[in-house]
Amino acid sequence: MTHRPDHSLRRLMAEAGLIRPRPSRGADAPGQEFPHTWQEAITTVTELWHGDVERRRFLLDSAFAVGAGSTGALRWLTLPQESAPVAGGHRRVGTADIAAIREVTRSFGELDNRFGGGRIRPAVVKYLDTAVAPLLSDGSYGEATGRALASAAAELTRLAGWMAYDLERHGLAQRYLIQALRLAREAGDHGLGGEILAGMSHQAVYVGQPAHALDLARAAQLSARRAGIFTLLAEAHVMEAHAHAVKGDRTACAASLHEAELAFDRRRGGDEPGWISYFDEAYLAAKFAHCFRDLGDGPATVRHATRSLDMDGRYVRGRMFNLSLLAAGWLRSGDLEQACSAAGEALELSRDLQSARSRSYADDLRRRFAPFAGEAAVKELGERAGSAAV
Known part of the structure; x- marks a missing residue:
């Protein structure tokens, strides 16, 4: 049986001067690389979590890098499946450990949707560093448990990345999403990997990189087809459509929206993973509205944004976004x-x-309403909104 080092213990020993600390990999480390091996993946992701908990500036201030996302997507698609993720550490990992990670992910995800990433994210990262890292670094598990552990860790790492994106810490978010993708690769979970790639495409559009977003969306489509998850395929197509819209390509956008509709009509509801359950008719309509807003089509934006408001009331942040689309x-x-x-x-x-992101949507509304600042309705809106005034 192989023994995997306890990275938390290694850190403590280094701080006490009992062993020499590992050399730094530079200001760009850790997290931008898509590791080749499972052991490298464990080391990279646990260092990322711990550095984040310690609020190291080189992580918090890191920049979004197109090349890192492209490399991650390429390796996701081409990296051969190595031997199964098995380990012989000191701590036996069981189904209860994995169930706990999944339940924590579900609970934190609900809170994120209600209150935004700023209130919740520190607790998520702390849980990854103190509860999940020891399972990966010093756990004992066979193939089936190892894959389940990698998948559960990938979901929570993805959520931490999404929260960083919501806080517009884009370099940090990208690192988390790349490492979540690597964990999903070890799990052999093509569907979850496709969902992470779709999220990376979402972020790339937001930061003004539509060409990169196209590449990521198409990689997500390949993964969705491999997994046979049609809701995910619809998501990947609508992400491609949004990238086309930002580029001003109406024809390509329309074609991708059509493919999204076709895929969505083939979805199988209860047979699909829980992590895609948020992508319903309202969410699809919201993505359509984003496309038409960016193409400058007011009536189509209104039509789809109105449909998007028939949504789960727990998604407070999403409702704010959709109302902003309707206003635009x-x-x-x-x-x-x-x-x-x-x-x-x-x-x-x-x-x-x-x-x-909510503040950025509000700022976008301010810019759009600025030419009408002298109108009575806009003045009234400013008075009503108070500190959030247009």
Whole structure:
């Protein structure tokens, strides 16, 4: 049986001067590389979690790197499956350990949707560092348990990355998503990997890298097909559509939206993984609305944004985004009264969210309403919104 080193113990011994610390891998480490081996993956992801807990500046201030995402996607698609993730450490890993990680992921995910990543993320990263890292670093598990552990760790790492994205810490978010992708690869979970790639595409559009977003969305499509998850395939196609919209390519956007609809119509509901359950008719409509907003089509934006509001009430942040889309659509359509009404609701919801993306959506509304600052409806909106005024 092989023994995997306890990285927490190694850190303590180094701090006490009992062993020599490992040399630093530089300001860009850890997390941008997609590790080739399982042992390298464990070392990289646990160092990432611990560095994040310690709030190391080189992580918090790290920049988004297109090349890192592209390399990660390529290795996800091409890396041969190595021997199964088995280990003979001191701590036996069981189904209860994995169930706990999954339940924590579900609970933290619900809180993130209600309150934004700022309130919740420190607790998520702390749990990864103190509860999950020891299972990976010094756990004892066979193949089936190892794959389940890698999958559960991937889901929670993905959530921590998504929260960093919500806080607009884009370099940090990218590192988490790349490492989540590597964990999913070890788990042999093509569906979860495709979901992570779709999230990476989502982020790439947000940071103004539509060409990179296209590559990631297409990689997500390949993974969705391998997994046979049609809701995920619809998501990957709509992410491609949004990238086309940002590039101003109406024809390609329309084609991708059509493919998204076809895939969504083939979904199998209860047969699909729980992590894709959020992607329902309302979410699909919201992504359509994003596309049409960025193409400058006001009526289509209004139509799809209105449909998107028939959504799960727990998704407070998502509702704020969708109301912002509706306001932008009404404004583009020339209906200032309706635009102000939707914007007022969006800005009211943003008050209680600790979400940099929510603030950016609010700032976008301010820019859109600025040419109409002298209108009575806009003045009233500003008075009603108070500190969130347009």
